[in-house]
Amino acid sequence: MNQLAEQLGAAIAFVEKNEATMEARMKELEAQGYRIVSGGHVIEDVYEITDQRTDKVIWRGEGYEGYEAAWKDNYYSYDRLIEDHLDVDYPNPTDIPHDIAEAIQEWVEMNMEEAKTWLASMRS
Structure with a gap:
């Protein structure tokens, strides 16, 4: 070959x-009850959280504070998954x-x- x-x-x-x-x-x-999500800064002061399986935006808002407040305990970051296991x-x-x-x-x-x-x- x-x-x-x-x-x-x-x-x-x-x-x-x-x-x-x-x-x-x-x-x-x-x-274990986690939802795999991705998210973060999109444009200007807009942030999103997206379901990794469905690609559906589950939260969109302005400001990092809103993003942090929208983040739930059962969310698991896809980026973290990549860093830990890829x-x-x-x-x-x-x-x-x-x-x-x-x-x-x-x-x-x-x-x-x-x-x-x-x-x-x-x-x-």
Whole structure:
């Protein structure tokens, strides 16, 4: 197998592992009664809190004080979840330069289905 195909396969496996890890952790937190949310400053003095599962804005208002007041005890920040549980050490099983391996990884994260199709065509 050529180095590009090997790197692409490793990148796909890495993304799938991270997605599975994040999904499992989200389910654990939801079973404990947490709602996974994202939020923060949107524009000027406007803040939002968004449900991570539905992408529905559950609160929108002005000022950081309002944002803090709207934050409920059962909210769990998606950003915190990422920081705590997402693996960020990109795989590089080949001699491809690190910057190129990282670019491949980022492309795969944004284009997973296309990456899988491309890899399948390389292997056939």
